[in-house]
Amino acid sequence: MNARNSHLATLGLVRNPFPYTPDAGCYFTTPHLEEQRVELEHCILSRKGFCLLTAEVGMGKSTLVRRLMADLAPRQVVSALVFNTFLQGPELLSAVLQDFGLQATGSMATDINVLNTFLLDNHREGKTCLLIIDDAQNLTESSLELIRLLCNLETDQEKLLQILLAGQPELEATLAQHGLRQLRSRVVKHARLYGLNSMEIADYIRFRFESSGSDGSLLLQADACQLLLQETAGVPRQVHLVMDRCLYGLAARNGKVIDAALMKQAIQDCRIQLDAGAAEAAPSAPVVPAVAAAATPVRRWAPLAAALSVLAVAAVLWYQGALPVQAKAVSPVAAPAAAPEAAVAKAAEPEKAPAPAPQAAPAVAPQAAAQAPAATPNGACATPPSLAQDRVLTTQPLPELAHRLLGGRLARLDDVCLESRQGQPWITWAAPAAGYDDKDRLSAARFQIALTRYGSLLPADVDGVWGEKSRNALQRFQSGIGLEPTGKVDPLSGLILEKFYVQEQ
Structure with a gap:
């Protein structure tokens, strides 16, 4: 026992009884918890297909998931666990293949065929294949549609892939959407955990x-x-x-x-x-x-009512022009090391600290989009020939965690440029010159909806008022992707929310 835990030795303890990480090796069960675990195991071993596990933050979802995997391993169950749900679409499918020990090709059709072959081989050997996606409340609608496609991998009698989605109650609201009714109809077991x-x-x-x-x-x-x-x-x-x-x-x-x-x-x-x-x-x-x-108390809320409230707000925002049009994806921008002299107009020099976030001001209409920063032949970001009056080029270092989680997706945006400066990833894009106004109800509601899609804010809390709940939700979002948890919609936070959460309505 190290010096940090020396107080435990004075109490006669050999380990910390209350760790901050999931502890499936020291598993406590209750009648309700045991009932849910047994039913989930039965559905998986019976190859019924698709199960759902939801609970509030800190209720023990991840611990139960790890206990399930440990219990099922000796019973001819091959499991894959995906917990990085910032990955979406093809990247999510690649993560699934990699956790099964397969080589991803980057082609959606090819990767699905590779997975299907793997599942058939294991089925012939009498093995059951299980895919668990933790923190599934972060999945977009398009990624959930991919999950539905994976549910269709089956024989005449059985599902080839057993899928368990584990997430916070926001996942229930997401699945309640009309566009996901096909996936919702495939749920054979929904386990809920309580305090x-x-x-x-x-x-x-x-x-x-x-x-x-x-x-x-x-x-x-x-x-x-x-x-x-x-x-x-x-x-x-x-x-x-x-x-x-x-x-x-x-x-x-x-x-x-x-x-x-x-x-x-x-x-x-x-x-x-x-x-x-x-x-x-x-x-x-x-x-x-x-x-x-x-520290937030356990909350009970109606998923369908929450979903309707989000859709209602989104409809109002769309009608008033507050929701931008879906950005067009292009090939990734090359990002080799940039020469120091390849500076960007109105941007900080590489060796200087990034400029502070603009002060809050009225939100910019989505129609006023700037021309994309282009990539020069050597990979550096070039200044566009023209720039809308209400947009300004912003450049700053991209934190390492954000680069690992989102770099591939950011590189595919046609109005964002990624480059490397002395080994440090930098990002350049056209940000609203006036910043983001969290006092404007439409702007606040727009970002609240984005935070519900990320999973850090409950849909029932979307009200257009940027208060403590919204700031805390934004802090969790910023921390989760490696940004400074300020609770304010700074230019980079606003870019990521707009591109990956606001526009994917």
Whole structure:
């Protein structure tokens, strides 16, 4: 045990009972959870095709998914797990093939044939092939249509590929859309996970203590358990966050019993951390917004009503011209290293810090699009011959995570240029000269809808008012793709949201 966890040794523990990562090797179950797991396993082994698993953030979806994979592996089940749902369309299909150990070609038709051959070979050997897509609420409608096509790979009697989509409740709203009714009709099992009740929390804490080496002397008093339930709504991730603070308190006082006073202090400490973390989060610490998201109480909402609300707002925005026309895809822009003298007009020099984001101002109409920055023969971005008055070329370094996740898609846009400067990816595009106005209700609603498609905002919260929920949702989006979690629609965040989420309506 390292020095960082030395407080655990003073409590007689050999490991952290409340880690922040999925812990399928130390699995606690409840009657409801066991029922869902058994039914999912039955549908997969019976080769019924398509299953769905939804739950709020921190409820244990990823842990259940890993437990399923571990349980099914000895039973002739070959599994592939895709958790990077920023990949869409052909890139998503390539990720599926790679996780099955296959070589992707880049051609959708060829890759589907490769996958179909692989599935038939395994079927003849009596094996079941399972594809699990985690965080599936981030998938676009076109990617979900690809999932439907994969569902059609079958023999006369059975589905060749078993598919499990796991995601947040927003996934239910997405599947409720009329255009996805064919995929929705294929769902044979929909498992929903809920928070622990007070008795289950007490059993859970005792189980975690015992599985970490406790001799039974560590205790959670009943009133402290009730406070824990009130604070966390039984969400396991939140339980871990608070209980981890309790362990520090126990070690500091050399105690063994978690009483109400200690629980109150731990809860207060967690709240202070969340408040401070939101303001002081560094660009390299994406965990802060994720923890802040986990503090949100469990919510129950009607998927169909939420979907209708999003569609209604989208219809209004489209009618008033707020939604831009789908961008046209072209071949990727070449991006070899650029010479320092190949500078872009109105842009920062490569060795200078990128310019600060423009101040909020009225949103720019989509019709006023600038001419695309072209790629010169040596790969550098060239200044276009003309530029709309309300657009200005913006250039800045592209964070490494954003480049890995979105570089291929950005390179295919006809009004974006990617290049390499001294080994650092840079991006150049025409951004609204006036920035984005989050006080304008149409502009705010447009980006709220984009955030629902990303999966960080509930569709029921789309109201055209850019408040705390919207800022937190944007922080989670920015952290998830490697941008600074400012909570403000800066030029690069606005570009990615508009190109990949607003326009894919």
